[in-house]
Amino acid sequence: NAGVTQTPKFRVLKTGQSMTLLCAQDMNHEYMYWYRQDPGMGLRLIHYSVGEGTTAKGEVPDGYNVSRLKKQNFLLGLESAAPSQTSVYFCASRAASSYNEQFFGPGTRLTVL
């Protein structure tokens, strides 16, 4: 039982490049989330999904796209990376129902030059 895993762990991009971050969970959770963590800003919600084939915007969605084609995977895409997207990205999941706790992945550290 690996829990929540994220790929890759580190990445350096040049401005304008694109990339996809992969989140996978093996707990059969319905809900999945993408956050970014920046110094002094805490964790902020980018996008989330309440089930396969569904996605919704969070607090800071601009510049990102997401897809949830399979229940166990949640992809975060950057179409044209900007230095402001330099951050640590965390994925989380939880079982359906608002009363359940969140479980986090180890994070992806992204630097955009």
Place this chain on the structure above:
Amino acid sequence: KQEVTQIPAALSVPEGENLVLNCSFTDSAIYNLQWFRQDPGKGLTSLLLIQSSQREQTSGRLNASLDKSSGRSTLYIAASQPGDSATYLCAANGQNFVFGPGTRLSVLP
């Protein structure tokens, strides 16, 4: 819009002390509140989850309380150890989880 704050921002204590970390939230319409620990360069580890109908949750040396009406939660750490050094985050769960900025704890040997 839910806003979550944590006091203090940083705390340094000698080993063995009991300590309290504070979390405040502006919207009391929450399902639960979750406390996390984050070590430098690592992900978040869940410590305790308190449902809105509960007053307290305990796990080992940790005790978390919730007063929904006043918008406050506290995390009590008993007999602190150097291994407790980390950043502690609280998150209030309404429509989604909203996180506080964290309290950075250092426990000195």
